[in-house]
Amino acid sequence: MTHEAGWAHAPGALRGPAWLREPADVNALVPQLWSSSAHKTEAGDLVVGGLPVADLVAEHNTPAYVLDEDDFRSRARAFRDAFAGVDVYYAGKAFLCTAVARWVAEEGLFLDVCSPGELSVALRAGVDPARIGYHGNNKTVAELRRAVALGVGRVIVDSFDEIERIAMVAADTGTTARVMVRVTAGVEAHTHEYIATAHEDQKFGFSIAAGDAFEAARRIAAAPGVELLGLHSHIGSQIFDTAGFEVAARRLLALHARIGAELGVVLPEMDLGGGFGIAYTTQDDPKAPALLAEQIVAIVDHECRALGIERPHLSIEPGRAIVGPSMCTVYTVGTVKQVTLDAGAVRTYVSVDGGMSDNIRTALYDADYSATLAGRRSDAPPILTRVVGKHCEAGDIVVRDEFLPADIAPGDLVAVPGTGAYCRSMASNYNHALRPPVIAVKDGEARVLVRRETEDDLFATDLG
Structure with a gap:
């Protein structure tokens, strides 16, 4: 599928949305999509909070939500300072855990909750009830x-x-x-x-x-x-x-x-x-x-x-x-499948070890996301792919259209930015999936804020 004018001019090529452009360097990050510390090494390793995600995965496996603590705090301060004299309320429904509620309070923000559970998390974190909206x-x-x-x-x-x-x-x-x-x-x-x-x-x-x-x-x-x-x-x-x-x-x-x-x-x-x-x-x-x-x-x-x-x-x-830009989700590729469509067009499906159980927004809202190869550098040309999950659902799509290297293969790491809001909060046990952990990174160190679920968690409410 090569053509001197580019991939999109090749016979049978799929064309993504009008706004999506073939990258000059498929290994490069688009900075505005990522937390402030995110970057890639010469070897192509994605680094967040001073920690290569490959090292994090070696210890904590995938899928995993990776939360850049310094980025979260700096965004909270940016709103607090810009809106001086105005009360800034953090949306607990976007993502909330005890540590994050504590960060919100420490950075001088107020907190919105909309359920007894969210209120309990806020109280557990020591948030002053007078600074909570219900x-x-x-x-x-x-x-x-x-x-x-x-x-x-x-x-x-x-x-x-x-x-x-x-x-x-x-x-x-x-x-x-x-x-x-x-x-x-x-x-x-x-x-x-x-x-x-x-x-x-x-x-x-x-x-x-x-x-x-x-x-x-x-x-x-x-x-x-x-x-x-x-x-x-x-x-x-x-x-x-x-x-x-x-x-x-x-x-x-x-x-x-x-x-x-x-x-x-x-x-x-x-x-x-x-x-x-x-x-x-x-x-x-x-x-x-x-x-x-x-x-x-x-x-x-x-x-x-x-x-x-x-x-x-x-x-x-x-x-x-x-919180949205402060978190990314890291997956491991399991299969790569090329499917021939009408008129000879070929769709490349990249299946990862998560999906709509950890990010329902693509299926629910037709939301668009981006993705990058996270654990190595590739010299292969970019191809248009669809990143999908492992659930028994045709709508189990993580990223509808994205350029990834043509040599993307099982075992590769793929990272999706902008998953801090309404991903872990809306995560489910669909197909009895175990919800991923939330791991905070800062200064090259990782700290688990929310642990990965286990089968014991599934059985805890199943009385048999």
Whole structure:
């Protein structure tokens, strides 16, 4: 399949997406896709946190999530410093374990949780409950009772049923529940429909347009023992353009001003969400935290001036933007198969020892990822491949289209960057797979944060 004009001009060649370009050097990394310490040696070994991943694999096997601790901390500080005077909430749902929750607290960030389990991890890590926000569209009375008793900094209410529940909890316990109203701003974020959360037809929040958000604020303001802190918006995830925040801020602040004028309640806070995007492939171009901060604060200040109101205390939620680029997943190649398609085109399938059980996002969201040969240098030309998993599922795809060396072979290591967010968190035991470990690397040393599951873990809940 060679041609003087390049591989794509050869008879029967497959052509990947328009944005994917054949690399000049198939061994090179694209820096923006990886954690800051990631690089390759002359021999082609991928090094993260000062540790060759081949050495890590020799001790811990594959698949494995590799978390660059210094990179994680530096991204957390970058958002904290860029948004000075604004509370920055780390998204526990992106990835959370005890060590990471501790890092979040040590770097001066707040923490969002959305389940009893995430709350328990935060408490185990010693996170101050006053610096925790509790999300969720269907919180039980037991969850609310626990959150209020612990003194969680804010509960983001999501329904009229929940308002009744939290008012009851406050009355029963004689404590004050601090709440924010989750608002649907009617913004169509440019992202996958499953992670766009501010349009009208979805399960989260109270609609501004329908009047539900104002009514929610009215009911909360009238409820004894419930303190209304402000409005909360989240337009979606993997967002690159701040235009959506401009529309959301205008609508939120108009509601904020109306609540002050008609209910006589001055709301001290406002959360504009975030869900900032990261680079999974060369088509992604995320903004730096400093630029995001400059643009978002300017939007809020402009709208406040137009309404003649004081700017409320702001909080934001970067989402995947902190942990996403800090982690990669390392696999071992098991088989390489060339499949002839219609018109003589050939697809090269590279099967690895993980798959949709450790990264469901490609199958669930049609997400794009990148990959690189991680344990050696190759002098072979690049070929277009599809990296797939080992599960009994045709949709078990890890990387839909990627250039890898033509001599890719069983036993090679392949690493996929940008797997810090929603990969380990959404991992499963599909086909009774054992979930991989999370291994932190720093200064040439590895430390297991979450151990690899064993068959004993599978049998622990199987009562026979």
